[in-house]
Amino acid sequence: MKRFIRNLIKRTGYYFMPGTVYAVINGECNLRCSMCDIGKKNADSDFYRIMKGGEDRMTLDDFRRLAREIRGCDTFHIVGTEPLLHPDIREIIQAFSSEGIKVSLTTNGFLLPEKYPLIMGASRIYLSVDGLSEIHDRIRGVKGSFDKIVEGLTLVAGRRQERGEGPSIHLSITVTDENCASISLVVKYFTSLPVDGIHIEHLNFRTREMAELHNKCWPALSITESCIDPGMLDRIDTDALFTQLEQVKNLPGVEIHPPLSREQMESYYREPLKIVGNPVCDVPFEVTQILANGDVVPLTRCFDLRLGNVRSQNFRSIWNSRNYRKLRRLMFNRKYLPGCARCCGLSY
Ligand code: SF4
Ligand code: SF4
Numbered sequence: 532m533k534r535f536i537r538n539l540i541k542r543t544g545y546y547f548m549p550g551t552v553y554a555v556i557n558g559e560c561n562l563r564c565s566m567c568d569i570g571k572k573n574a575d576s577d578f579y580r581i582m583k584g585g586e587d588r589m590t591l592d593d594f595r596r597l598a599r600e601i602r603g604c605d606t607f608h609i610v611g612t613e614p615l616l617h618p619d620i621r622e623i624i625q626a627f628s629s630e631g632i633k634v635s636l637t638t639n640g641f642l643l644p645e646k647y648p649l650i651m652g653a654s655r656i657y658l659s660v661d662g663l664s665e666i667h668d669r670i671r672g673v674k675g676s677f678d679k680i681v682e683g684l685t686l687v688a689g690r691r692q693e694r695g696e697g698p699s700i701h702l703s704i705t706v707t708d709e710n711c712a713s714i715s716l717v718v719k720y721f722t723s724l725p726v727d728g729i730h731i732e733h734l735n736f737r738t739r740e741m742a743e744l745h746n747k748c749w750p751a752l753s754i755t756e757s758c759i760d761p762g763m764l765d766r767i768d769t770d771a772l773f774t775q776l777e778q779v780k781n782l783p784g785v786e787i788h789p790p791l792s793r794e795q796m797e798s799y800y801r802e803p804l805k806i807v808g809n810p811v812c813d814v815p816f817e818v819t820q821i822l823a824n825g826d827v828v829p830l831t832r833c834f835d836l837r838l839g840n841v842r843s844q845n846f847r848s849i850w851n852s853r854n855y856r857k858l859r860r861l862m863f864n865r866k867y868l869p870g871c872a873r874c875c876g877l878s879y
Contacts, residue, residue, distance in 0.1 A: 554821045555822050576756070589842065595626045658700065666710055769797050810866070
């Protein structure tokens with residue numbers, strides 16, 4: 532019954548407030564990751580444009596006003612570009628947590644040993660890890676980045692134990708061609724450290740062929756290729772990857788997204804035009820994302836669709852605006868579009 536009513540409401544395009552509001556609070560990063568358009572300075576890609584978020588920046592007052600406007604949402608999740616580079620990170624966390632909203636953040640961890648006292652008001656942190664020392668540093672493009680993560684998380688855990696409060700610590704591991712044959716070693720290494728959860732994400736990407744097919748069908752929602760190197764998909768050894776994931780999938784705290792069978796994993800990396808399984812995109816209903824200049828988009832990996840700006844409009848009016856409702860109706864009827872095939876927004 533509850534599901535029936537929800538679907539009825541979904542059909543109209545109007546929807547309840549999102550559970551999670553994601554935010555990119557700055558457009559800067561201190562690393563040069565090989566699988567990331569920011570790290571590679573690929574300025575033509577959607578991902579780069581969304582993460583950079585234009586020239587203007589939200590002020591601390593803008594964040595405080597936003598926190599009041601989204602009161603009732605469960606989580607404000609700062610996803611980038613690198614939150615620890617923001618000079619007001621402590622105050623931003625405080626603005627949302629004082630409204631009863633949980634704050635989580637994703638960081639590359641490079642500045643964590645130096646800046647961890649500023650983020651102790653968060654409820655959860657996600658550290659991006661790609662491999663053990665040598666592989667991680669090579670993917671991230673900066674020597675010493677792995678050691679900084681280990682040092683930083685140990686300091687956070689120590690402070691949390693001392694004070695009885697502080698963020699839980701989670702790792703995010705993205706599958707790449709460089710780590711596909713050694714992910715189990717990374718997971719096993721970190722399970723001996725004070726880590727509360729390990730999230731393994733299959734690579735999210737858009738190839739040129741995916742973008743071309745999508746743009747032919749949906750020119751009004753055009754996309755670019757993104758987060759992909761020539762030959763990278765072919766270099767992902769799906770046999771080795773499957774074996775690695777089988778070894779860790781049942782360990783406590785380990786989650787793998789999307790959960791793929793052996794055959795599905797082969798299709799996922801070898802046939803990017805093919806939708807794997809029977810996924811649904813609930814992104815326009817469940818979450819939203821604010822960029823550093825206040826623009827609202829569905830999600831980093833989504834279409835570069837600007838739905839409003841929280842510096843000049845009330846968040847609630849954007850959330851149920853005509854364009855947002857139109858997007859919801861489209862996704863309700865179609866579940867996904869060709870450009871969605873390898874997006875982290877799909878639920879399986
Ligand atoms: S740390 Fe994050 S934003 Fe920065 S280059 Fe790496 S993946 Fe991209
Ligand atoms: S699955 Fe499609 S609609 Fe959903 S967030 Fe990804 S690109 Fe956007």
